[in-house]
Amino acid sequence: MKIIFLDSVHPILKERLTAKGYACIDAYTLSEGDCKRAIEEADGIVIRSRFTLNEAFLKDAAKLKFIARSGAGMENIDELYCANRNIVLFNAPEGNRNAVGEHALGMLLSLLNKLHTADREVRTGKWDREGNRGNELDDKTVGIIGFGNNGKAFAKKLRGFDVKILAYDKYKQNFGDHFVMECTLNAIMENADVISFHIPQNPETLFMANDLFFSQLQKAVYILNLSRGKIVETSALVKAMQQGKVIAAGLDVLEYEKTSFEAFNEEKMPENLKYLIASDNVILTPHVGGWTTESYFKLSNVLADKILEHFESN
Numbered sequence: 001m002k003i004i005f006l007d008s009v010h011p012i013l014k015e016r017l018t019a020k021g022y023a024c025i026d027a028y029t030l031s032e033g034d035c036k037r038a039i040e041e042a043d044g045i046v047i048r049s050r051f052t053l054n055e056a057f058l059k060d061a062a063k064l065k066f067i068a069r070s071g072a073g074m075e076n077i078d079e080l081y082c083a084n085r086n087i088v089l090f091n092a093p094e095g096n097r098n099a100v101g102e103h104a105l106g107m108l109l110s111l112l113n114k115l116h117t118a119d120r121e122v123r124t125g126k127w128d129r130e131g132n133r134g135n136e137l138d139d140k141t142v143g144i145i146g147f148g149n150n151g152k153a154f155a156k157k158l159r160g161f162d163v164k165i166l167a168y169d170k171y172k173q174n175f176g177d178h179f180v181m182e183c184t185l186n187a188i189m190e191n192a193d194v195i196s197f198h199i200p201q202n203p204e205t206l207f208m209a210n211d212l213f214f215s216q217l218q219k220a221v222y223i224l225n226l227s228r229g230k231i232v233e234t235s236a237l238v239k240a241m242q243q244g245k246v247i248a249a250g251l252d253v254l255e256y257e258k259t260s261f262e263a264f265n266e267e268k269m270p271e272n273l274k275y276l277i278a279s280d281n282v283i284l285t286p287h288v289g290g291w292t293t294e295s296y297f298k299l300s301n302v303l304a305d306k307i308l309e310h311f312e313s314n
Contacts, residue, residue, distance in 0.1 A: 001043035009070045013300035049261045054078040075201045090306045093149035095299035096290030101153030103289035107250030138162040143192030146199035194222045201228035214240035226289040229253040234272040248281035252289040
């Protein structure tokens, strides 16, 4: 089979496929038009997030059998169109779940203990102990929205703390255990001190955290978003922070990201983004929650496992 790599990924994927006789061809330096022509004879495509793989992009790839996405989310792939054409889709949420869980915990502890502001101030000669007095995570209630690979990984990282974990997932049932309490979304909004989003972006979840969401919170909360930028509506988050409904926010993703996730919207900076950047109660990272040295390998290795298992066993 001929596999076209539209994005660069860890070489272990190409190595393992090549060893099994697959022809792996790099196309990640080609233009979009050249990539569309390159996949016309492809049996498989490997991509991260460079292009949106919709009908217009895929329609001339008559031989296409599978698409492998190096990552968790599938929002840049038209899943319905692929299903209608019997194109198998692979992703690798197992590959970066540990990285996301660690990043979420790091963000939360930094916000609670004001590590980001304390470090910055000391570097400028300011020694403000009282202004950087922190809060402990123990005895707090953490609400996790979305209990897939990443939500579970975050819950696992929290097991060393004396916290109550509530988890809501619209599409899962009976996943609670002695440490994680399965609950409704309303229960999280009523009881949580921390709310962390770990859900895919789709029409149902787009701007889930909007004005209505924040208005229904019963406590002032810490917000974490390590899913997709358009899960949290920035204008609503800013308003909630100004109203005291949100104490602080850790955002690895922003609604202003470009669809490739590799760049930021370079247009005039929105006022709401300026607010977040200026706030001492916000930590921003450039969509790197699952972007570690270890996950880079694991994402490709997991895809190799899935591709080879599917095609070698059929």
